[in-house]
Amino acid sequence: MDPTTHFPSDTSGTLDEALERLHSFGPERGGWLSNHAPMAVEALVRHGAAPGVHRWLDHYRDKLEDMPDPAAEVTPENWQGALGDPRRIADWAVYFERETAGRPWREVLAEWWPRLLPGIAAGATHPVIRVGHGVRTLLGAPETPPRVTELAHALGYWAARHQPLPPLSSLAPAADAATALDAVPRVPDRSGGIRDRLDQLTAFPRWPGPAVTGPDSARDRLEELVRAATHRYAVYGYGEPVMLVHAATAPNAVLRTLPALPRELWAPSLGAAWAASAAVTAAYSPPRPAEHAAATGRPSPEDVFARAAAHGDDHTIKFTDTALDVGDPTALAAAIRSVAMNPPAL
Template structure:
């Protein structure tokens, strides 16, 4: 497949129509399962499948729940205490709607992604993925009200579900992602979702100042003793 054929900017208006349909709904259902629709419709349009978007949304509609009620307003003075509070999903969305109305969306994003990055595991990473889809649409097809509103929804979801890792003991640098994963001990309680499991982590390999060779990695394993059972 010629990728360039299917990655042109959307001129049909379908994405904007779909986003407007979705913005009365919340980012989750059943208490914690993520609403995939905003990401899915952007991907469909991006891949040249705009004609099927509304039909897909009609089928997905049964999985959507209304936006939760507001709890307490998020402000520039209290945002830190509101970070990671899922009761405030609607409050965070409203906050970013105000922010993106008052300032360019790039400026808001540049200010907030470093603040939110430590909690990238939020919602099993769905919020940051949603933000990524939205930014791609903004860059590819330009700025307008539905796309900027989608950024506010994505950032609001990320802030409300913000989930930093627990304090971790530094482990020896690994040669790559697979080796780093192998070095992490298996969490003892395998029940629950990502929130419960991440909270059980105790250590993680540090980022090396330069790539670690296989020989260096083998030496650290020898120094550490027998391989731990995961």
């Protein structure tokens, strides 16, 4: 699950072109729904589907809204008052554009990651997912201006939507990530959206506990969490096929970011990733797994991603991208399930 390997060379410049197309638009539409296009196009290019990216964007265009008007400048002196204020989305984007223009992006990321991490549930976890895609691109390819700007906009989105979870107590410890996800209590009232559901959280199982002895073991447990959440989608995803992908894609975004962070931030990153995955599970997981027919044959990762790309749904593309990071047959089966359960977009 190394985010810097197997990245096909985008000699066409398609990714930079797509990002430049997107950076005049805001990170949301309709006041809350996220713009998934920057994340989806990064995954499409990464997995060799660059020739279809502009066609995909043409279909997605109706879901894009212009960047909101600026409200008031964010500065190193006043940023705390602007944190978590969605009216400041444009101001935060400008702030991080300025920061990443003035110093290395890794330095900016290392400064802001611990500030933003407590609000990992922001925007239904989409901001941290967008950061993960942006960092992966910068780690695995040339640091072009559109790619640095993409990270700036992703960080700005996270800062504007920053949303800490309510105070949580600990339940009984779990032996592994899969057991921990199974033990997450479901929120009692599911009549509202994700913000209403997250407000009902009270406690999570204690995981991973004393097994984390340093940065490397934190990374190993994070890989375990991504694998468990991806596998779980195969049998629980039917409950909320769109929203439950984030139980896997949010922690995977954190995993992708680790190589760009100081090692002392890896353990707290695991804790936040667990909280994000558990929160999505609590908010949307159905009470029982579903039976489903196993996939016929042994489709290759390339074939599985080709199905997702042809399907065209942004969540399906991103979840399949994460499933390919996990790479085992159960993960690929979960990706195929996402293609079957989510409505096609192309």
